[in-house]
Amino acid sequence: MTPLFRTHAVLAVLALLMLALPLLDPSSYIFDLATRVGFTAVVVIGLNLLFGYAGQVSLGHAAFFGLGGYASAILTTHFGWPSMAALAIGAVAVGALAFVIARPILRLAGYHLAMATLSLAFIVTIVCTNEQRWTGGSDGMPVPPFTLFGWTLEGDLSWYAVASACLLLVTWGALNLARSPAGRALQAIRGSEVAARLSGIDVARAKTRVFVLSAVLASVMGSLMAHHAGFITPAATGLPRSVEFLMMVVLGGMASIYGSIVGAALVMLLPQVLHAFGAWETLVMGLILTGTLIFMRNGIVPTLRFWLQMPNKRVVSSAPESAQPEGSSK
């Protein structure tokens, strides 16, 4: 099987799974959940390109996500802008913000980078909470429905279709990016920045680009999810949300696009299931997270792939030392 064929075969399976869901005639609740998983998975794929592939950790992605949502909410409510224009301006503004801060911030490494992105997100959260006149403060504000040329996006199926289309498109794009020279440059940067520079990669530029790309993806999804929920609060920009995105990347698998989807689905579905546990919810969530990462240290998808490829090694070592990223030549 050529890599190109295999990529499209897996994508086709993903698309079929998405098409299958409406045929099961699910409840409104399931549709709503699936739609949110789809939008979230796109954010996680963007973060995975930055974090899993290029090795640049961000604890502030919820800020970009929330800024997109607030741009849509404020521009449509207070200024009467069309939804699409608000979404686009939000994305452009977030992209510009990411571009400006990328160079000074991305010089930092590891935990310092985590702290810098986290600080940035914290500032955004505090502003959104305090500027009550525009944002409604900590109570949040309503967001009008998404309209395009007089047509209103409403109904479970329409939203689900939009989310699925976004996810398929971004998955396809990310898989291609990972295999392109730009994607390989990112992986070289994760391996060693100095070595990447010596191989002729413009490290600062590559990092800036992937940072802006992931920020814009988060912003657009933030806008769509705000319209979908019909409401936005400062929690959309908060640290718990950022940590959740990061958790999804690591749980699903670093440098694995499909892992991002699995991670997003798992982290969002678990609390729904665990709700039945009542007071035990937080404890069980922690146990599942810790246990999964102890036994599948490279994340679910890379570890499963490793087990499938080398079934007899399963007992010897729990995971490969360095999981092969998707998009690298095999």
Next chain:
Amino acid sequence: MATDLLQFLFSGLTVGAMYALAALGYALIYNASHIVNFAQGEFIMVGAITAAVLVEQGIALPVAIVGAVLLTLLVGALTERLAIRPAQGAPLVTLLIITMGVGLIIKGAVQLAFGKGTYSLPAFSGDTPILLGKTALAPQSLWVAGCTAVVVLVLAWYFTRTLGGKSMLATSYNPLAAQLMGIDTRRVLMMSFALAGALGAIGGVLTAPITFTSSEAGTVLGLKGFAAAALGGIGSGAGALAGGLLLGVIEALTAGYVSSSYKDAVAFVLLLLVLIFMPRGLFGSKVTERV
């Protein structure tokens, strides 16, 4: 004016000492393993709540405090043994998320055992403020400042004068070389988690009379401690102390003179500036990347 300033400084230094204790916990574990332990805030919370619950059960305050510190020390050691050691050799980010998972487990367990309500601890020596001119000083603030000073001195002694401390330092410089010198690096790691637990409990117990505590309190404290550690330079003891005090004072001054709703924002703007212009923190050492 001067009275106000003094008042703000006192409250800032008290809160700062609390941040510094949290930051020292991060520094201990970071030094032994380069792991940033995101469960540190929960250690603080466990210490504070345990002491409060014991006192509520009618146990004498000093006994309750010792009990809380010992329990949290055990929680720290168990964290290393049950969650970090089984994942030995995993990428650092995986370990980081594992410590977040441990934080959730601790928080969940505390919620199960003691509920989600708030607890408070009586002040160690009464609530009558000490008056310095026109400035009122809570006696508990003196306890916080004094105990923080003692903890810092004990840590300095431990790291420079004892075999245990020196083996921890050796492990932080070069784990392999330390192992070849006969140091049991796994025990060092467990020791650092246990010490970080005890440190967290001390911080929690000291400040519980001032701030109240609940199962949710750990997250914010842990974050502020991490900010203080990053401000001073992760892994540096002096940096943790300076970063914590600085953060506390700046927050208090902002709350007093600018706006209390923006006090957290100022702390983080400052942190962002320090990180951009002094990427290793105020006291961090320079590191050269190896290829």
